[in-house]
Amino acid sequence: xxxxxxxxxxxxxxxxxxxxxxxxxxxxxxxxxxxxxxxxxxxxxxxxxxxxxxxxxxxxxxxxxxxxxxxxxxxxxxxxxxxxxxxxxxxxxxxxxxxxxxxxxxxxxxxxxxxxxxxxxxxxxxxxxxxxxxxxxxxxxxxxxxxxxxxxxxxxxxxxxxxxxxxxxxxxxxxxxxxxxxxxxxxxxxxxxxxxxxxxxxxxxxxxxxxxxxxxxxxxxxxxxxxxxxxxxxxxxxxxxxxxxxxxxxxxxxxxxxxxxxxxxxx
Numbered sequence: 276x277x278x279x280x281x282x283x284x285x286x287x288x289x290x291x292x293x294x295x296x297x298x299x300x301x302x303x304x305x306x307x308x309x310x311x312x313x314x315x316x317x318x319x320x321x322x323x324x325x326x327x328x329x330x331x332x333x334x335x336x337x338x339x340x341x342x343x344x345x346x347x348x349x350x351x352x353x354x355x356x357x358x359x360x361x362x363x364x365x366x367x368x369x370x371x372x373x374x375x376x377x378x379x380x381x382x383x384x385x386x387x388x389x390x391x392x393x394x395x396x397x398x399x400x401x402x403x404x405x406x407x408x409x410x411x412x413x414x415x416x417x418x419x420x421x422x423x424x425x426x427x428x429x430x431x432x433x434x435x436x437x438x439x440x441x442x443x444x445x446x447x448x449x450x451x452x453x454x455x456x457x458x459x460x461x462x463x464x465x466x467x468x469x470x471x472x473x474x475x476x477x478x479x480x481x482x483x484x485x486x487x488x489x490x491x492x493x494x495x496x497x498x499x500x501x502x503x504x505x506x507x508x509x510x511x512x513x514x515x516x517x518x519x520x521x522x523x524x525x526x527x528x529x530x531x532x533x534x535x536x537x538x539x540x541x542x
Contacts, residue, residue: 302382304369308362315367316351316359319387323349331493333517347492358389358403361460365391392416395458399529402459420455420524422467422486424494424515426501429523436525441509448484448524449473455524456486463488469522471513483513484522491518 306315327347334341359365370386391402401416421432426440433440452474456464469475471482494515504510512521 300373301385302371302373304371306367306369308359308365308367311359311362311367313351315369316354318384319367319369320349320351320354322384322387323347323354327492328496329493331491331517333491336518337489337491341491343493357461357463358391360462361391361393364393364460365389391459391461393458393460395455400455400459402461402464415529416527417529418455418524418526420522422464422488422520422522424490424492424520425497426504426510426512426521429512429521430504430509432523433525436527438525439509440504441511443484443511443523444526445473445484445511447526448522452484452522452524470516470519471522480516481514482516482519483511485513485516485519486522487518488520489518490520 324346327349330341330343330345330347332343334343334345358367366389368388368390369384371382372385373382389403393400393402395418398418399416401419403421419432419436421428423429430440433443438444452469456467456469459465467486467488470478470485470487472478473484494517497515501510501515512523515521
């Protein structure tokens, strides 16, 4: 059964909702991969499809079914293949909105994040990590990372790692990104092509740390956020090209004791 996690009390002001705002609250659940039900997986896929975004101008390069301007859709089967290929090393964090605890209506799913873990030499990698409470299998993680087209997601991970996006250890990413991605059990990470001046001698598009995932989603909104970070001089991962996503990797202090990072050079 999912384990409920109750954060500090916070209340929502809900315009046009007859229920008193003081009765509305968020709560979170952490579910280990083997316990994620088909219904939960479908709910997450539906939420993704409704809110992720639209395809960009080059979406037809992916398939004849992906067309510019249409919503990016997710199915339960695809979500399972991408995020639950190794359920024993995966957790799902879901965020729910309970408008009124006295009402019988089920809480509304309003956010989710998957996190996977794998070994890289003597180190523990946590990928796409956005946990709200450390789950036991993840307490020994000492490297975290994500691939995302949204600068705010990179910033959230940086905060988790007690880092600053204007002063990321780019040399750490340059040296170890290839080995970390190749050791991953997640197929789309294995296939991702490293791009940017950290990995290419003749990169001239402004990219610094990114991967070519061939995910041609519309970048209008992420680019606006990117401009905001750049204007505040709080960005060092470079530009965002079509079909690419930013690559962010950080070393962190694990919750449970673990051997110091002793990484081998990745060529």
